[in-house]
Amino acid sequence: MSKKCAKCEKTVYPTEELKCLDKFWHKACFKCEVCNMTLNMKNYKGYNKIPYCNVHYPTTSFTAVADTPENQRIKQNTKVQSNVQYHSEFEKQKGAYTQVADTPDMLRHQQNTKNISLIEYHRNFEESKSQFTCVTDTPVMKTQLTNTKNVSLIEYHKDFEKSKSKYTQVADSPEIQKYLQNTKNISLIQYQKDFTDSKGSCYQVPDTVEMLTHRRNTENVSRIKYHADFEKMKGKKLTVVDDPETMRIKQNTAIQSQVEYHKVKDQLNEMEIRRPDREARDMEGPGVQEVEDVPTRRVGSISDYDPMNNQFGSISRYSGGDPEPPRGYQAPPPQSYQPPPQQSYQPPPPQPAMPPPSEGMVCKALYDYTSADVDEVSFQEDDLIIQCQPIDEGWMEGTVKRTGQRGMLPSNYVEPVN
Known part of the structure; x- marks a missing residue:
């Protein structure tokens, strides 16, 4: 049996067939019932098995009618039962009640009511325990939990700051002082006892694979660094400026040598005379x-x-x-012998002072740093690092001008000055 189009009632062939709303349509006949706009499976809306577009889709309208006496009575009862209405009436009649002492019967009744309430609560809790399903927290729920936690912390600190000055400090009573002293003595005795017990005991643990790898890498880096520095300085000569102490020692040595020489020479000249x-x-x-x-x-x-x-x-x-x-x-x-003329001693001319060595690349420390290995150097904030040489990304080598120590340091802790 051939399929008929629901719009034009002609035969629908498989190449142009469109099945929707329990009917068969030509693709060109599948249009809005009001504006004849061509529709597809994505933008159509069906109403009573007739296709419509989004604009002309029929909407349901409601008719407003007057409230019947029954509806008004139900609305009034609902309002009375609401918490807002209850609290309003309670506040109005708050001073109209007379408080009397609870009788034994009233106290027993209250206790029984409390017990019954707890029993009922636990019974309801056990009955509904297996009715909940645990699901993974959604991102919105996680955000809400984090915000609640932050608000709680902020509120706590705010309340703490408000009540910080409301406490009054009083002197410790003799009993409190005695208790504190006893606690301190007991703590010291226990510490000394534990220290004496563990004094001669050593706890040796085997090196982990990570520790062995770290030691081997440190040793390899140290050897590579040593050989690199050795190859750099292999054909170079280091000339340093003589400090005043070294120059004074050289001068004294030269004077003593001249005096000793002239002393022997004068003695020989006297013998010849x-x-x-x-x-x-x-x-x-x-x-x-x-x-x-x-x-x-x-x-x-x-x-x-x-x-x-x-x-x-x-x-x-x-x-x-x-x-x-x-x-x-x-x-x-x-x-006839005549002694040779004696030459007066003249000190050697002073050597010109050598210019100070160049400081090279100078960097300034931004933070304090404590060395973590033997080939590193420690420095403090605002220290000057001279003769800096970049090693690789993140590390460099330099000399701390304040201490004179040279070694490796992190490059992100300093900034270049020159």
């Missing part, structure tokens, strides 16, 4: 009487001089029977 007189006495012969206990020495080279005993190696003779010079010895003729 006395040498011609001894030669003349040796050539005068045996008729000359020498002063007793004054030794006369034979002419010898300066190498025969013993500086330790201030004596020559070869002694000629003494008055009183010393051996005579060997036969065939002829003294050389006297020679």
Whole structure:
């Protein structure tokens, strides 16, 4: 049996078939009943199995009628039963009641009522316990819970600030002071006891995989850093400025060396000056009487001089029977000796002070930082970090000008100055 279109009542073929509202339509015949606008399955609205557009869709209208006496009575009863009306009447008649003491029968009745209420509540709770379904909190519910919590905290702090000055501090009574002192003593005794019990006990735990990995990485980074710095400074010479203490030590050493040199030189010159007189006495012969206990020495080279005993190696003779010079010895003729001119000591000219080393890249500390490893440095806020060298993203190397320590530091804790 062929399908008929509900609009034009002609045969509907499968290529142009549209089934909607329990009827068959041509796609071109599926139009609004009022304005003939072509509709589709997304924008149509059906009413009594007839398609309409959103504008001409028929709406249901209500007719206002007068309230019957029955409706007015129900409305009045509802209003009386409402909480607002109840509280209003209660406030109006608040002072019209006379309060009397509860009789034993009234107290027993109240207690029974309370017990019955609790029993009824728990019975209703147990009956309705399995009727609730737990569902996941929606984002709106989570937001509401968070807001409620924040409001609660704000309200708590506001109430606390209001009532902060309403408390009155009073002196501790003797009983309170004794109790505090006893509590303190007990705490100290317990601490000492626990400390003594655990004094010789050590708790060794095996290193975790993370700790072993961290140690190995730290060791590798330290070796790589050391070799990198070593390769950088391999062919460089570091010249430092001599401080006043070092310059003073150098000056004193030079002066002592010059004084020692001139002391020995003056002693040798004095020996050479006395040498011609001894030669003349040796050539005068045996008729000359020498002063007793004054030794006369034979002419010898300066190498025969013993500086330790201030004596020559070869002694000629003494008055009183010393051996005579060997036969065939002829003294050389006297020679006039003139000592070499002595040079006055002149201190070396002062060396020009070397210019201070360059501070390189200078950064200023924004926060305090405490080192977490041996190759890091600690610094305080507003410290200057000189000779900064970026290592990688997030780390750099520098010297703290206040302490002189050099090491690695986080680059986000400082800002460059120059």
